[in-house]
Amino acid sequence: MAFAGNHHNLQTLESYKLCVRCNKCCKKHNEISYSYKEIIHNCSEDILLIKRKGSNSLWRPVAPLPDFPRPFKYVVCWYFTEESGCTQHGRKCTYARSSEEAALWNVMKDENLIIPKLVKMIKQNQRTLQSKSQEKRGQFDCTLCQVHIPNVEDLMNHCFTVKHRRLIFEDTSQTWKYRDPPPTYKDQKLCERSLLCEYGDNCTKAHSQEELREWQKRIKASRKRARDVDEMGLLSYQDSLLDEYRHSNDKKMIVSDTLPDVFITCDP
Structure with missing residues (x-):
């Protein structure tokens, strides 16, 4: 040190x-x-x-x-x-x-x-x-899954596997009482018709203050885990981009169909 x-x-x-x-x-x-x-x-x-x-x-x-x-x-x-x-x-x-x-x-x-x-x-x-240990051995370790990865390309593919992503995004350290938070974290709101909601469990809004608070707690915990894993170099590019998109105030700055002065053409 x-x-x-x-x-x-x-x-x-x-x-x-x-x-x-x-x-x-x-x-x-x-x-x-x-x-x-x-x-x-x-x-x-x-x-x-x-x-x-x-x-x-x-x-x-x-x-x-x-x-x-x-x-x-x-x-x-x-x-x-x-x-x-x-x-x-x-x-x-x-x-x-x-x-x-x-x-x-x-x-x-x-x-x-x-x-x-x-x-x-x-x-x-x-x-x-x-990092020094990995360079010396010419291989990479996934400390989450306890496996050795021979090269960077395989490491990137491994980080997007179901097993690896489940260890990151499924918090098994405690049991949650309510539904999973909606995919778009910025849209956390209370449902105006929580008692008579026609969407039921498919509703993307919280059906109680308690559920909303649990969502906020889970999202905060999920972001913390993702940041920790990202610091370890074990978060896939897709998940890193998705996390940034979910929490961005201007999503067009993260993902957009068009860019100013940029044109893409495909030759037949």
């Missing part, structure tokens, strides 16, 4: 693995022990996890640096237990809960890092490592 810091801090970071997760994709075993699973969902990325490289131990959570005090060096709390937390100061304890958290806190203090900035660095580093 690249940053303008001293050599000792760089060595410290290179000794650990870092990742960001949320309550949906990670499991809390006790106060400072987590594991995670790879799922496609609207990840809030609000849990920073750390573990030492080569270790079989579970991941440790990292909290933001305490506002006060700021010691010369952070150390692990003497009174902390994994089952009960700090038995002396409880939630007010400003000591680290694990050696991993203490190590990262010291780097964050020295480098003036906050967790959002660190998360951004982690993502950039993961993309760089993945």
Whole structure:
């Protein structure tokens, strides 16, 4: 992970693995022990996890640096237990809960890092490592479907398969109560005849405020998943264009039958 810091801090970071997760994709075993699973969902990325490289131990959570005090060096709390937390100061304890958290806190203090900035660095580093690994092997990985793709053309075709697209656009992390949102997201409205609507389930308008709110939540989650997958280079051109079209205020700027001063002719 690249940053303008001293050599000792760089060595410290290179000794650990870092990742960001949320309550949906990670499991809390006790106060400072987590594991995670790879799922496609609207990840809030609000849990920073750390573990030492080569270790079989579970991941440790990292909290933001305490506002006060700021010691010369952070150390692990003497009174902390994994089952009960700090038995002396409880939630007010400003000591680290694990050696991993203490190590990262010291780097964050020295480098003036906050967790959002660190998360951004982690993502950039993961993309760089993945890209270098793919170039070295001469193949590409679809981390969603857990398959290897031999070349760019096959990767593009794979990204438009039903299985791949289902992992992106079908949120299996929770059960929805109402109908699927309409294809044209910008036209979300309440139906004026919701109780007597002749279109029934085929109506493209919401039949209640609750359904409308769920649609808005699902659309927001879908966009977040699509953006995350797009950053990974695993969103097909067709889906990228469709997502842009759905959310554009001026759809003619995305797709149009004609363009000014552009004429197409076909020779017989």
